[in-house]
Amino acid sequence: MRTHITNIYGHSPKSTALIAQNMTTNIAKSLDFNEIGIYAYPVSLDSPQELRTRIDGMISGVGFTDIVVAQFPTWNDMEFDESLIARLREYSSLKLCIFVHDVLPLMFEENYGLMPRFIAMCNQAQVVILPTEAMKARLVSEGLQGPKIIIQKLWDHQTTLSYQTPKFERLIHFAGNPDRFPFINQWRYQTPLQVFDQPNDNSLTDNASFIGWYRDEEMLFKLSSGFGLSWSENFPGKRERDYSELNLSFKLSTYLAAGIPVIVRRGIAVADFIATNHLGLVVDSLQEADDIIQTMSESDYQVMATHVKQISFLVKNGYYTKKALIDSLHSLLSTD
Ligand SMILES: O=c1ccn([C@@H]2O[C@H](COP(=O)(O)OP(=O)(O)O)[C@@H](O)[C@H]2O)c(=O)[nH]1
Numbered sequence: 001m002r003t004h005i006t007n008i009y010g011h012s013p014k015s016t017a018l019i020a021q022n023m024t025t026n027i028a029k030s031l032d033f034n035e036i037g038i039y040a041y042p043v044s045l046d047s048p049q050e051l052r053t054r055i056d057g058m059i060s061g062v063g064f065t066d067i068v069v070a071q072f073p074t075w076n077d078m079e080f081d082e083s084l085i086a087r088l089r090e091y092s093s094l095k096l097c098i099f100v101h102d103v104l105p106l107m108f109e110e111n112y113g114l115m116p117r118f119i120a121m122c123n124q125a126q127v128v129i130l131p132t133e134a135m136k137a138r139l140v141s142e143g144l145q146g147p148k149i150i151i152q153k154l155w156d157h158q159t160t161l162s163y164q165t166p167k168f169e170r171l172i173h174f175a176g177n178p179d180r181f182p183f184i185n186q187w188r189y190q191t192p193l194q195v196f197d198q199p200n201d202n203s204l205t206d207n208a209s210f211i212g213w214y215r216d217e218e219m220l221f222k223l224s225s226g227f228g229l230s231w232s233e234n235f236p237g238k239r240e241r242d243y244s245e246l247n248l249s250f251k252l253s254t255y256l257a258a259g260i261p262v263i264v265r266r267g268i269a270v271a272d273f274i275a276t277n278h279l280g281l282v283v284d285s286l287q288e289a290d291d292i293i294q295t296m297s298e299s300d301y302q303v304m305a306t307h308v309k310q311i312s313f314l315v316k317n318g319y320y321t322k323k324a325l326i327d328s329l330h331s332l333l334s335t336d
Pocket residue numbers: 016019175176177196197212213214215216219230248249250251252254
């Protein structure tokens with residue numbers, strides 16, 4: 001019996017979906033999983049037979065009694081994901097876990113109609129890894145039933161960079177782009193915002209500096225002071241804020257890996273975890289965060305940083321992913 005995990009290729013190196021799946025695969029490999037590579041391509045060009053042949057090539061190393069963890073979505077269209085699951089289900093003794101990174105029907109309003117297909121796909125697995133309890137409740141209300149559910153809880157952000165005590169600075173970092181997070185173009189708070197993205201013509205503020213996109217280690221190195229912001233707003237067609245109440249943010253774990261305290265909106269899925277573990281500020285508005293930072297003492301900051309250091313160790317070493325994968329294997333192979 002062998003264990004396998006799918007992994008995507010061929011997307012932009014700046015794609016967070018690619019970064020997250022590649023990282024998850026690296027962690028799984030440390031647990032002796034084999035990789036099933038899935039290259040990005042337009043699935044609509046394949047005839048049903050070509051698609052089947054393509055999938056057979058990808059899973060040629062999978063045996064009838066093996067375990068497969070499918071990281072979804074593959075971003076090759078839901079038709080591809082469904083075909084992959086259908087083909088794997090033909091191996092009657094194979095055990096299947098779907099590791100849900102994003103739920104397309106909830107990400108984009110126009111995709112909500114895909115929900116029944118998404119749920120039907122998940123219901124074919126024995127185990128489904130979901131990001132949060134809130135996502136579990138939502139998908140159960142949409143019809144998810146049957147698979148054992150494992151909660152991921154937090155993204156990891158693996159790095160070998162050694163821990164540095166962060167400096168107290170009244171500064172907020174944001175590792176996201178203004179197309180998805182337009183509110184950063186109107187930053188009007190006293191605490192300056194430092195954005196990891198190229199300058200853009202739509203920025204209406206002098207108090208946000210766009211310092212460019214950095215590769216992983218450089219970015220982590222620059223996140224050496226102040227706070228990391230994870231914040232989403234709804235805008236037409238994309239209910240980012242609603243989605244953040246169900247899903248996990250990757251950038252949140254980037255800040256934790258770097259060792260800096262975070263700022264999150266009350267109501268997002270991990271807000272309680274952030275508050276209970278004293279990892280930063282859980283606030284109702286950006287104005288509230290600004291006010292707290294402007295009056296905060298250095299010792300208050302360092303207390304938070306000390307708490308972050310502990311979770312940073314877990315995140316940098318991949319322990320959330322390892323736990324989710326190991327719990328999934330136990331669920332697939334034993335009964336409690
Ligand atoms: O200069 C940068 C800016 C961002 N990122 C990566 O992009 C992620 C944030 O992407 P996104 O906003 O899509 O993530 P989300 O928080 O929405 O999951 C960060 O965590 C980093 O891994 C990076 O590598 N370099």
